Amino acid sequence: MDTAAFSAWIREFARLVGQNKDYLTELDSAIGDADHGANMTRGLNAVVKMLDEEKPDTPSALLKRTGMTLVSTVGGASGPLYGTAFLRMAAAAGDAETLDDGTFAKMLRAGLDGVLARGKAQLGDKTMVDALTPAVDALDATLAAGMPFPDAMQAALRAGEEGRDATVPLVARKGRASYLGERSAGHQDPGATSVTMLLAAAATTLTA
Amino acid sequence: MKKLINDPANVVSDALRGIAAAHPELRVDHENRIIFRGDAPVQGKVGLISGGGSGHEPLHGGFVGLGMLDAACAGEIFTSPVPDQMAAATKGVDGGAGVLHIVKNYTGDVMNFEMAGELAEAETGVQVATVVTNDDVAVEDSLYTAGRRGVGITVLLEKIAGAAAEERRPLAEVAEVARKVNANGRSMGLALTSCTVPAAGKPTFELSEAEMEVGIGIHGEPGRRRVPMAPANEIAEMLVSPILSDYDFTGGGGVIVFMNGMGATPLIELYVMYNEVANILGKAGIPIARSLVGPYITSLDMAGCSVTLLKADDEILRLWDAPVRTPGLRWGI
Structure with missing residues (x-):
C-alpha cells in the first residue's frame, strides 16, 4: 500500500460520508444534535482539498x-x-513509503487506541468504538490466520457493520x-455508522 | 424552514460580520471566528475566554467586553469550535497574567479546549486554567452519562469571574471564584417546541401542541421525558423542585434567580414564569438577592425556558453588581 492507495482510501471515505450526509444527520437528530453529517462532510471536503493542494508524499x-x-x-x-x-x-x-498488511493492521489499532484515550469510551457505550473495536480485532485475527488482505479487510468491514448494528439497542453512556x-436505546449510533464508511472505503480501495 | 438567512452554510460567518458592524468596540477575527474585546490583551489582567457552538446567542460573543469575557470562539451551529480557534484566542488575550478557559461540559467542547490548552501552552508558555460548567440537574451525574451539561450558570459565571479578573486578581483566584459559582448553581430547562438547525432544515424533534419536553439542554436535543402541557405554575414546580432537591439553597445571602428564554419565548411569558418561581422560593424561605430575566443562553428558535439558581454570598453579589459593558449585559457604567 503506497501513498496513492492511502489517498484513494481517504477520498473514498469522503465520498461515502458526503453521499450519506443526510442519513448521518438523521441518525444524529434522533439521539444527538443533528450535525454529524454536516460536520464530517465539511471536514472531509477540507481534507480532499488539502490532498489536492499539498500532495503529501508518504x-x-x-x-x-x-x-x-x-x-x-x-x-x-x-x-x-x-x-x-x-x-x-x-x-x-512510520517513515515507510509503502506499508505491508501487518503494519496497516497495527496502524488501525493505534487509531483505535487514540480514540479510546481521547474519548475515554468503552466498548458498549454506544459510540464509534463499538464499530472500530470489532473491526480491528477481526483484521488482526484474519490476517494472523493467513487470510489474504482483501478478504481480511472484508471480514473487518463485516465485523464493524455488525458492531454498528449492535449499537441500536444500547443505552448511550458517552457523548x-x-x-x-433509556431514550437513547432503539437508535443506531451515528459515530459507529461513519466508522463503517471508513472501513468500507478501505475495503474497496486498499485491496486492489 | 423559514429563517432570516442567506446560505445555511454561511449563517455563522454572516452573523459575525453583523456583530462586527453593530459593535465597533469589539474586534472580530473572521478567519478564526473569534470576537475580541477591542482593547485585548489587557496588560496585567487575567484573560477570560469561552466559546462553543453557535446558536446560543448572546452567549458567548455577546458577553465580550469590560467586566466579562476577553474573547469568545464561535463554532458552527451547536458544534464546538476547533482547537486552533481557542489557541489563537488564548494567545490573543494573554496580558501576562494567564488565561481562564470557561468550558460548558459537552464531550466535544471539553476535548477541543483540552487540545487547545495543550497547544497554546506548548507554543507560548501562557498559563491556562480551565473551569468546566455542569449545572444541569436534568442529567444524572454518573458513570453512565457524559456528566451534567453546562447551561445557565455559564452566563452568571462569565459575569462574576469577569468582574474578579477586572479587579486584577490572579489566575488561581479568578478560577476559584468561577468554580465556586459553578458549584453553587443549578439549572433545569423545558421546551415547548424543538428548534431548526439551518443546515438540517427541519426541527430536530417533533412535539405536538399538547406536549412539552422536560429536561432539555441547549442544542435542540430531546429531554429526559415528555409530559402533557400544563399551566405556568405547574411548569415552574417541575423546574424548581428538582433544583431545590439537588442542592441546599437556604442560608447564605439568598439566591440569584436567572429566568432564561430558549429563543422563541416572549419576555412576557418569562415574567409570568419568574413570578411563579418567586412564589415557590418565597414558600421555601429562600430570599431572592438578584434576578436576571431574558433570553441569554438560547437554543436557536426553540420555545421554552430554563431556571438557574445561584446561591449567593457577599463576594458573589459584589462581583455581580460590578460594572459590565458587553452587547448582552450592561450596567453600572
Whole structure:
C-alpha cells in the first residue's frame, strides 16, 4: 500500500460520508444534535482539498495532515476523535513509503487506541468504538490466520457493520446521546455508522 | 424552514460580520471566528475566554467586553469550535497574567479546549486554567452519562469571574471564584417546541401542541421525558423542585434567580414564569438577592425556558453588581 492507495482510501471515505450526509444527520437528530453529517462532510471536503493542494508524499505524512485538517475543521466531538485516530495512525505508519498488511493492521489499532484515550469510551457505550473495536480485532485475527488482505479487510468491514448494528439497542453512556438515558436505546449510533464508511472505503480501495 | 438567512452554510460567518458592524468596540477575527474585546490583551489582567457552538446567542460573543469575557470562539451551529480557534484566542488575550478557559461540559467542547490548552501552552508558555460548567440537574451525574451539561450558570459565571479578573486578581483566584459559582448553581430547562438547525432544515424533534419536553439542554436535543402541557405554575414546580432537591439553597445571602428564554419565548411569558418561581422560593424561605430575566443562553428558535439558581454570598453579589459593558449585559457604567 503506497501513498496513492492511502489517498484513494481517504477520498473514498469522503465520498461515502458526503453521499450519506443526510442519513448521518438523521441518525444524529434522533439521539444527538443533528450535525454529524454536516460536520464530517465539511471536514472531509477540507481534507480532499488539502490532498489536492499539498500532495503529501508518504502514507504517514498523508495521515498526519488528514488528522490535523479534521481537528481544525470538524469541531464537536468527532473532530478531536477522528483527528486523534489519524494522527496516531500516522505515527504508527512510520517513515515507510509503502506499508505491508501487518503494519496497516497495527496502524488501525493505534487509531483505535487514540480514540479510546481521547474519548475515554468503552466498548458498549454506544459510540464509534463499538464499530472500530470489532473491526480491528477481526483484521488482526484474519490476517494472523493467513487470510489474504482483501478478504481480511472484508471480514473487518463485516465485523464493524455488525458492531454498528449492535449499537441500536444500547443505552448511550458517552457523548450527547447519554443525556437521553433509556431514550437513547432503539437508535443506531451515528459515530459507529461513519466508522463503517471508513472501513468500507478501505475495503474497496486498499485491496486492489 | 423559514429563517432570516442567506446560505445555511454561511449563517455563522454572516452573523459575525453583523456583530462586527453593530459593535465597533469589539474586534472580530473572521478567519478564526473569534470576537475580541477591542482593547485585548489587557496588560496585567487575567484573560477570560469561552466559546462553543453557535446558536446560543448572546452567549458567548455577546458577553465580550469590560467586566466579562476577553474573547469568545464561535463554532458552527451547536458544534464546538476547533482547537486552533481557542489557541489563537488564548494567545490573543494573554496580558501576562494567564488565561481562564470557561468550558460548558459537552464531550466535544471539553476535548477541543483540552487540545487547545495543550497547544497554546506548548507554543507560548501562557498559563491556562480551565473551569468546566455542569449545572444541569436534568442529567444524572454518573458513570453512565457524559456528566451534567453546562447551561445557565455559564452566563452568571462569565459575569462574576469577569468582574474578579477586572479587579486584577490572579489566575488561581479568578478560577476559584468561577468554580465556586459553578458549584453553587443549578439549572433545569423545558421546551415547548424543538428548534431548526439551518443546515438540517427541519426541527430536530417533533412535539405536538399538547406536549412539552422536560429536561432539555441547549442544542435542540430531546429531554429526559415528555409530559402533557400544563399551566405556568405547574411548569415552574417541575423546574424548581428538582433544583431545590439537588442542592441546599437556604442560608447564605439568598439566591440569584436567572429566568432564561430558549429563543422563541416572549419576555412576557418569562415574567409570568419568574413570578411563579418567586412564589415557590418565597414558600421555601429562600430570599431572592438578584434576578436576571431574558433570553441569554438560547437554543436557536426553540420555545421554552430554563431556571438557574445561584446561591449567593457577599463576594458573589459584589462581583455581580460590578460594572459590565458587553452587547448582552450592561450596567453600572
